[in-house]
Amino acid sequence: MLRRKKIGNGEKEVKNQIKRKHYGRGIIKENIQIYALMLPTLILIFTFCYLPMYGVVIAFQDYVPGSSFLGSGVKWVGLKWFKQFVGGYYFRRLLKNTITLSLMELVFGFTAPILFALLLDQIRHVRFKKAVQTISYMPHFISMVVVAGMVISFVDVNGMLTNFLTFLGLPRQNWRVNSAAFPWVYTFTNVWKGFGFGSILYCSVISAIDPGLYEAAKLDGANRWQQAWHITLPGIKPVIAIKLITTVGHILSVNSDFILLYYLPATYDVADVIGTYTYRLGILEGQYSYTTAAGIFTSIIAFTLTYLANKVSNRLADVGLW
Amino acid sequence: MKKNKNKVREGNPAITVLLYILAGLTAFIALYPMYYVLILSLSEPQYAASMKVYVWPKGFNLAAYQLLLKDTKIWRAYANTFLYVVCNTVLVVTTCTLVAYGLSNKNLLGRKYLTMFLLIPMYFSGGMIPRFLLILKMGLYDSTLSQIIPAAFSIWDIILIRSFFRTIPDSLVDAARIDGAGVIQVLTNVFLPLGKPIFAVVAVYTIVGTWNSWFSAMIYLPHTEWQPLQLFLRRVLVTSSQTLSQVMDPEAAREAALRALSNAQLQYAMIIFTSLPVLATYPFFQRYFVKGMVLGSLKE
Numbered sequence: 001m002l003r004r005k006k007i008g009n010g011e012k013e014v015k016n017q018i019k020r021k022h023y024g025r026g027i028i029k030e031n032i033q034i035y036a037l038m039l040p041t042l043i044l045i046f047t048f049c050y051l052p053m054y055g056v057v058i059a060f061q062d063y064v065p066g067s068s069f070l071g072s073g074v075k076w077v078g079l080k081w082f083k084q085f086v087g088g089y090y091f092r093r094l095l096k097n098t099i100t101l102s103l104m105e106l107v108f109g110f111t112a113p114i115l116f117a118l119l120l121d122q123i124r125h126v127r128f129k130k131a132v133q134t135i136s137y138m139p140h141f142i143s144m145v146v147v148a149g150m151v152i153s154f155v156d157v158n159g160m161l162t163n164f165l166t167f168l169g170l171p172r173q174n175w176r177v178n179s180a181a182f183p184w185v186y187t188f189t190n191v192w193k194g195f196g197f198g199s200i201l202y203c204s205v206i207s208a209i210d211p212g213l214y215e216a217a218k219l220d221g222a223n224r225w226q227q228a229w230h231i232t233l234p235g236i237k238p239v240i241a242i243k244l245i246t247t248v249g250h251i252l253s254v255n256s257d258f259i260l261l262y263y264l265p266a267t268y269d270v271a272d273v274i275g276t277y278t279y280r281l282g283i284l285e286g287q288y289s290y291t292t293a294a295g296i297f298t299s300i301i302a303f304t305l306t307y308l309a310n311k312v313s314n315r316l317a318d319v320g321l322w
Numbered sequence: 323m324k325k326n327k328n329k330v331r332e333g334n335p336a337i338t339v340l341l342y343i344l345a346g347l348t349a350f351i352a353l354y355p356m357y358y359v360l361i362l363s364l365s366e367p368q369y370a371a372s373m374k375v376y377v378w379p380k381g382f383n384l385a386a387y388q389l390l391l392k393d394t395k396i397w398r399a400y401a402n403t404f405l406y407v408v409c410n411t412v413l414v415v416t417t418c419t420l421v422a423y424g425l426s427n428k429n430l431l432g433r434k435y436l437t438m439f440l441l442i443p444m445y446f447s448g449g450m451i452p453r454f455l456l457i458l459k460m461g462l463y464d465s466t467l468s469q470i471i472p473a474a475f476s477i478w479d480i481i482l483i484r485s486f487f488r489t490i491p492d493s494l495v496d497a498a499r500i501d502g503a504g505v506i507q508v509l510t511n512v513f514l515p516l517g518k519p520i521f522a523v524v525a526v527y528t529i530v531g532t533w534n535s536w537f538s539a540m541i542y543l544p545h546t547e548w549q550p551l552q553l554f555l556r557r558v559l560v561t562s563s564q565t566l567s568q569v570m571d572p573e574a575a576r577e578a579a580l581r582a583l584s585n586a587q588l589q590y591a592m593i594i595f596t597s598l599p600v601l602a603t604y605p606f607f608q609r610y611f612v613k614g615m616v617l618g619s620l621k622e
Contacts, residue, residue, distance in 0.1 A: 027429050033505040038424040041417040044475045045443065051456055052448025058455075065455075116348065122341045134605050135349040138356065141604045143534035145552045146593050149559025150355055153586060158373050160358055196352060200615045224333035257537065261560050282451045283541055295449035303445075 059293040065286060081293035090277065098273040102251040104187045110247055112191045113198030114240065118228055120199065121206050133203075136196025144193075148261035151189055152176055177266045186271075189258060201243075202236050209235040241319040249306030252298045274298050356601070363387070363590035370587040386591035396592070398547070399554035403533060406469050406550055411528045413474035415521050422483035423509050428492075440477050450541075457542055468542035469550070473532070479524045482618055486520035487513060523614040526607045533600055551596055559589055 055069060059082070062075040085091060116136065123129040139147070154161040155175035166172045175181045213231050222230065256275030263271035274294060282291030314320040362370050366381030390396055424430060425437070447453075453472075462468040490513065498508050536552035543549055 027431075030427075030429050030505055031431050034424045034427055034430055037420045037505070037509075041421045041475050041480075042439070044417065044471070045439070045477065047460075048453070048456070048472050048475075049443035049447065049477075052452035053446060055448050055452025055455055058452070065458075119341060119345055119348070122338070123345055125342075128342070128345075132345050132349040134608060136352045137604065137608055137611075138601065139352055141530060141534075141600050142356070142597055143536065143552055143555070145534075145536050145555045145559065146597055149555065149589065149593065150359060152560060153589065154355070160355075160373065160376075163374070192352065192355075195348075197611075200612050204612070204616050224337070260537075261556065278450055283454060288451050288455060292449060292451045295451060299446070299449065 056292055056296055058289050059296050061289060063289040063292075065288065077289075081290045082297060084290065085294045085297060090272070093269065094272060094274050094277055097270055098252055098254055100183060100270075101186055101254045101273065104183055105190060105254065106247060106251075108187050109190050109194060110244070112195040114202055114236070116195050117199040117202035117206060117236070118232060120203060121228070121232060122224070133196070133199075136199070138196070139193045140197035142193070144257045145261060147189060147193060148258055151185060151262060155181075155185065176262070177264060179267050179270045182263070182267050182270045185262070186258065190255060201239060205236050205239050206232055237317060238319045241313045241317045245306060245309040245313055245320065248309040249302050251305055252301050356597075359590045359593050363587055363594055365587070367584065367587060370590075371584040373586060386587050387595065389588070390591055390595050396551075396554060396595075399549065399551040400596075402466075402548055403551040405466075406473075407529055407532045409470045410473050410532045411525050413470070414476055414479060414528045415524055417475045418479040418483050418524060419513075419517065419521070421480045422487055423513055425480075425484050426487040426490075426513075427505070428495075440480060444477055454541060463542055464545050466543075466548050469539055469548075472538070473535075476524075476528075478618065479527070482614060483517065483520050483524060485617060486517065490516050519613075520617075522607075523610045523617075526610040527614060530600060530604075555592065555596055558592055 057069050060076060060078060061069075062077050063069075064073075067073055120129055120133065123132065151161075153159055156162065157172065157174045162172060162175060165175070175185065209231065214227055217227050217231055252274060254273050254275065256273055256279070259271055259273060259276050260279060263276065278291045278294055281287045310320045358376070361377075361379040362373070362375045363386055364379040364382060364384070365375045366383045367385065369375055369380035421440075425433065430436070457463050457468055457472065462471060494512055494516075495508055498512050503511060534552060536550070536556060539550050539553050540556070543553075546553075
């Protein structure tokens with residue numbers, strides 16, 4: 001957005017000069033007024049976004065709740081907590097679970113909105129298409145608590161989904177305590193909740209593709225699939241690339257909202273991820289320094305992954321975040 | 323243009339039918355779980371208890387809903403959520419508009435630093451624990467303000483409003499200034515009336531976001547009395563250690579037992595009862611969401 005301003009720089013300069021003649025010293029007064037209007041928000045941003053950043057120093061100390069972050073009483077411990085986290089008993093399990101769930105999310109959750117948008121593009125009946133679209137947004141508006149509650153009830157011994165699975169020949173059980181089923185429940189729930197809403201962006205990009213391209217392809221004898229493959233997909237490729245970069249960056253921060261509500265100690269071996277672990281040890285048990293270190297570790301990996309994905313995307317697809 | 327497209331893209335009719343069926347099936351999967359919850363909550367208790375109500379409600383019984391309407395705790399939770407929704411929406415729209423307005427002023431000094439100040443938190447954050455400690459230190463822990471003050475702004479919304487303000491022609495602002503309007507008058511006479519569509523977008527996002535939020539209340543607000551609806555639901559739907567009779571007020575619980583209402587039916591009625599405000603209205607405001615998504619993505 002800054003770049004666009006620069007194009008008209010000369011013009012702006014001239015305007016500014018005219019303005020200065022008109023308002024002169026008024027600019028300082030005007031700025032005081034503007035900053036006065038912005039001040040409350042800027043203070044909020046500083047407090048709730050920047051102060052916590054400074055708070056990460058406790059990852060390098062033996063922080064005692066209630067004491068100050070800096071000062072005489074602080075015991076600096078260097079990388080002790082990082083070493084404890086990475087060398088810890090649960091580290092492998094957390095990493096394995098987090099990556100498994102993220103990869104499943106990537107394979108199913110990431111592709112579902114794209115496939116759905118491509119499918120909708122084939123629907124020519126406008127009212128039918130609108131209805132399908134509206135219905136597909138619905139799960140997005142249901143709160144995660146309700147979604148988790150519904151899933152828990154559906155996979156219970158006599159739940160609706162369990163009945164269906166029993167009908168398909170699987171043994172009747174409470175699927176919530178079944179470790180093998182957890183990744184699938186997690187993935188399906190997330191796909192169900194997000195596929196419709198996630199397709200909005202793709203749909204809007206598809207609708208902006210020049211119809212003349214399809215016409216030309218048709219004249220060349222391209223069928224439905226060839227048109228989708230050679231025109232629609234390349235049309236949404238930049239959006240896919242951008243989304244992919246962000247998704248890859250979040251590979252270690254899987255959506256722990258659902259897991260926190262759904263998992264049980266019986267399924268910790270597959271369901272416990274870095275986010276839920278941080279919550280249990282940090283908020284519930286008060287191990288602030290240790291969990292902050294775990295948080296920093298995750299952020300560093302996330303940033304590195306985003307950076308790498310962006311680089312690869314720039315190289316291969318010529319699109320990137322920066 | 324639409325007709326043209328139709329003609330161009332015709333293909334094998336059998337596959338067309340198949341694609342329609344596939345789309346219909348997808349919509350069905352998106353809709354059915356909620357529909358199932360609805361019909362079960364409306365069925366006669368003895369059928370509902372068996373959980374085998376698949377197509378239409380078996381019988382028709384509103385007992386579960388009558389009971390909920392009498393439960394004082396759920397109304398309290400509703401009122402709390404309502405309070406948070408109103409406060410957060412008013413605050414977010416106000417705070418974000420003021421910064422967006424400032425950023426769109428041509429004479430603003432230090433714009434570059436201000437933009438950086440806004441962008442850095444979108445990429446870096448202190449994380450859950452430092453934020454929690456901050457709330458503790460500020461004395462917001464276990465206070466209703468913990469649900470309002472930290473949620474009173476959103477950088478994403480600032481950028482959204484800013485990019486909408488950019489579409490307002492400079493000439494309008496200049497004209498107002500020549501007429502002698504100051505900083506405040508330009509805001510109230512030009513930006514506020516013209517910005518209504520984007521305020522609606524931000525308001526709708528905030529309303530739904532606040533209505534559905536639960537995590538911050540779980541962390542910062544252990545006191546039941548002031549907890550929002552979603553945490554009430556969490557106790558009812560998720561925390562299995564508690565039976566419904568412990569969560570609801572004693573009188574309602576006794577009546578539930580009397581009428582032989584199953585836990586599941588009550589839970590499902592609660593799901594409908596608490597999701598209804600959003601589910602009944604989202605088809606009407608979905609265009610705001612679409613608009614926000616598209617505007618927001620253009621920014622990136």
